[in-house]
Amino acid sequence: xxxxxxxxxEAEAQVTTFLFSGYAxxxxxxxxxxxxxxxxIVLEVDExxxxxGCTSSLIxxxxxxxxxxxxxxxxxxxxxxxxxxxxxYRYRGHSQAALISALHKVFxxxxxxxxxxxxxxxxxxxxxxxDVGTETYG
Numbered sequence: 001x002x003x004x005x006x007x008x009x010e011a012e013a014q015v016t017t018f019l020f021s022g023y024a025x026x027x028x029x030x031x032x033x034x035x036x037x038x039x040x041i042v043l044e045v046d047e048x049x050x051x052x053g054c055t056s057s058l059i060x061x062x063x064x065x066x067x068x069x070x071x072x073x074x075x076x077x078x079x080x081x082x083x084x085x086x087x088x089y090r091y092r093g094h095s096q097a098a099l100i101s102a103l104h105k106v107f108x109x110x111x112x113x114x115x116x117x118x119x120x121x122x123x124x125x126x127x128x129x130x131d132v133g134t135e136t137y138g
Contacts, residue, residue, distance in 0.1 A: 017052060018045050018113055020076075022105025024098040039098045041067075043106055049077030049115060056099070063093055076110050 023040045044053030054068040070086050087100055110116060 016047055018047075018110075018115060019043070020045060020106045020109045020113070022102035022107075022109065024101035024105065026098050027094060039095055039102055041099065041102045041106060043071065043076065045076055045110070045115065047115070049075045049110075051076060056102075058093075058095060063095070067091060067099065076107065077115065080107055 019042065021040060021042045023038045026037060026039050038057075040057040042053075042055050043051050046052050051071050051074050054071045056064050056067050058064040058067060067087075070090055071083060074083055074086075076083070083103060084100055087096065087103065091099060114122065
């Protein structure tokens with residue numbers, strides 16, 4: 001069990017959201033740049049594009065929590081300019097530009113997902129054909 005909510009198979013069957021990530025280089029003047037080099041953000045998005053979960057690899061709890069609060073409840077399909085403007089205006093930390101760049105990577109991933117492309121992106125795996133939609137390339 002991964003969440004403590006029933007059996008693992010039951011929890012997996014209930015997942016209707018999508019997970020997107022984006023990464024960008026940190027500037028030289030950020031304290032943890034020597035350790036991590038990049039900042040990452042991960043967004044969990046529902047089927048309408050609303051951000052229902054957000055985390056980042058920012059070191060400080062306050063910065064990580066603040067960034068999440070900026071994005072939660074917003075929509076990656078219809079509020080992209082607003083999301084970027086909000087981060088530019090409210091997030092005044094040294095990692096601001098890297099977070100915006102990582103957010104753009106998330107937008108690119110969203111554009112290649114079933115949220116935008118529908119089932120043409122990847123058909124939903126089924127019990128009859130469990131390997132459909134799980135192909136790997138390269």
